[in-house]
Amino acid sequence: MRAFSALLRPVEAQGVLTLLLMAACILSMVFAGMFGAADIGFRQAFSVYLHALGAPLPADVAYLDSRILLELRLPRILLAFVCGAGLALSGWALQLVTRNPLADPYLFGISAGASLGAIVVLSLTAGVGASSAAAAAGMAASDSWLSVLTLPTGAFVGASVSVLLVLALSGFGLQSQVERMLLSGVATSFLFSALGSLVLYFSSPQVTASLLFWSLGSFARAAWDTLMVPWLVFGLFVLFLLINRRELLAMSAGDETAHSLGVPVARLRIISLLMCSLMTAVLVASCGGIGFVGLMIPHIVRLMFPARQSLMIVAMLGGLLMVWVDVLARALLPSQELPVGVITAVLGSGFFLVLLFGRRDR
């Protein structure tokens, strides 16, 4: 055993770990494709994916099954993955940059801002829809083409406004930048949720119900054409983090240390905040405010693989978790979907209790 671990030098061990996680990601895509109303076996799911890559479709796979898998389930799995990976990386980067272990992607009022944007859009479209016959069915208002077009946009605009407000409040200087950012984040958060509650108070119950459904998070809207933006932003975000990974790590060792290593501390902190916010805002807009993943995954990576802060590991673990949470959301109840946000919240609180009692034992 010792010879074995000596063989696995740290760098190679990280490579092995990354490869294992990659394999797990691919297998999860196949497994997660098996859950749902239509029964699709592992081998069939696998051959459908191969078919999508150019291989001929075997005779025993129904055409309908392959359509269900490729048009409905795969986009959903890919959306869940990018959501988990993006939130986890965003939390990881913000924790380093603010040196705050409790930092998460919603730290700067993003979720409150996005909710406000969503509420405004829902109220407006409900008002417009009220005159049309389509809105008579209540919830239908949120499924009309108008809302599909604007709910994510509204959430994105709301999130962006809140982040820009935080930046404007905290200024661009280096002096106690972190503290000012955190406090303006809290202030903005409260302000926007107050405004949101106010608008909600004067709107119809339908809007409240739609908002609740949206804010608990769901990947049900996933489709190939809505996947483009999240994955594009995710790619940019990963590239940004890869380029700056040394500098971000140095910032966790303090502003003075990072400064003395030639890192433009104040500027990099603001750019990181903007990048994390862009990623989070896009994700919130497309699948709602899903909590705890951005907070939890970086801690899990630190606990499980101490001293090995590879961002690939963070991203893949986040993505994997979300894919399986979505499977749970689809499979736990026989004929109904559970909100994703509820499951991550339960996992998250359980995780922190384990952390709490684990610490006490040490």
Add this chain to the structure above:
Amino acid sequence: MNTSISVSDLCWQVNGQPLLDRVSFHLAGRGMYGVIGPNGAGKSSLLRCLYRFIRPTCGEILMNGRPLAMFSRREFARLVAVVPQELPPLFELSCEAVVAMGLIPHKGWLSGNNADDMRRINTALGEVGLEGYNQRPFGKLSGGEKQRALIARALVQQPKILILDEPTSHLDVRFQIEVLELLKRLDVFVVCTIHDLNLASALCDELLLLDRGRLVAKGKPSEVLSERLLGEVFGVCCTVEAHPQHGNPLIHYFYGYNGTSEHP
């Protein structure tokens, strides 16, 4: 080219309060330069001006004859490495990851650590007596080990000038001596603040004595550490004699400031 730092008329004010007041000096050649003075004398502020963390209100600093503002971030980080006094609690980073931070000014976008870098990291760890500590979590090291790992990080940076703020605080006597001897042995230009005057006397080539933001004395330990100056600046009574080993001043303090014991 010979390494040099020259400071002329350096002032730094916060809310109209001068923390550094017209400080001027010139240091040249490899050596160990100690900055001493009572609490609040402006020692850390002086160092922060030297490593460009704060921009002085007035005055000029030249390093190797070049004004500080003329260096790019990267150039400056290759010239000057800093070991600050305190670190925030680090996330679970390995010793190696902390030391590898010193590579930042030498690394381009996306480039990983190659065999050469690993050799440099291991050499630096060896030099500070932490061979084989690569995978140890930095947070679990003792105070002395942390301090030495941070010095290793600074060495990986390959600077011409090394600036340390209180490198011996939190260390027991043996590690205080070890760390300072290590710095002396390294053969780089070292500027550090030291609280323990006898330690400064024994191991520094030259001392800068600060008092309320002004430079009061500069010179060899035997020139700076006089009974009169120590009395004036630190407000203590002492006698100074030659140390039996190295001949530099050895300070004996007199105790009792409540008027209960006899002053000489």
